[in-house]
Amino acid sequence: MNGVLGNFARLSHFNYDQNGKDWNVNTGRQQSPVALTTAKAVKSTASELIFINYNKALSRPLKLTNNGHTLKMSIPCAEDCSQPAVCGCKLKSIYKAVQLHFHWGSPEKKGSEHSINCTRYDAELHIIHQNIAYALKENALCSWDGFVVLAIMVNIVEVSLSSIYIFMTLTTNRSL
Numbered sequence: 001m002n003g004v005l006g007n008f009a010r011l012s013h014f015n016y017d018q019n020g021k022d023w024n025v026n027t028g029r030q031q032s033p034v035a036l037t038t039a040k041a042v043k044s045t046a047s048e049l050i051f052i053n054y055n056k057a058l059s060r061p062l063k064l065t066n067n068g069h070t071l072k073m074s075i076p077c078a079e080d081c082s083q084p085a086v087c088g089c090k091l092k093s094i095y096k097a098v099q100l101h102f103h104w105g106s107p108e109k110k111g112s113e114h115s116i117n118c119t120r121y122d123a124e125l126h127i128i129h130q131n132i133a134y135a136l137k138e139n140a141l142c143s144w145d146g147f148v149v150l151a152i153m154v155n156i157v158e159v160s161l162s163s164i165y166i167f168m169t170l171t172t173n174r175s176l
């Protein structure tokens, strides 16, 4: 798996070595990557984020695509035709999950887009959610509230083949 990730990393045209300072992009207060620190964190009074239909199996087949920059997957509806989504917290709408993709580095460099307390992670999973107020992606792209991205930090660990077998059994046997 690391070899595959390493090959993808070599195709990347950008990295996070300088936390984005070496990128030729517009800057602003909402620009990624973000260096999160608990010392500057403010306790929020917002309600919890609510996950809708996240526990349901997605309709298959699932199709992963290598676009030369990342590994991504469009998120289909669930087998019962419901759509995974999030709401609550400070969100004023429901946001349906539409796509996921990964950010990663190489065996020598960490690949997470963001950092937490100066720690970078091996990889970062982004789950893109589109505001249901916008039927078309193009309209959502033009709106400040068009999308919500959930970022999940990933550390790569070695696992035994038997652990993978148990995991695959659990995820493919719906009666469990």
Ligand SMILES: [Zn+2]
Pocket (backbone or CB within 6 Å): 101, 102, 103, 126
């Ligand atoms: Zn991303």
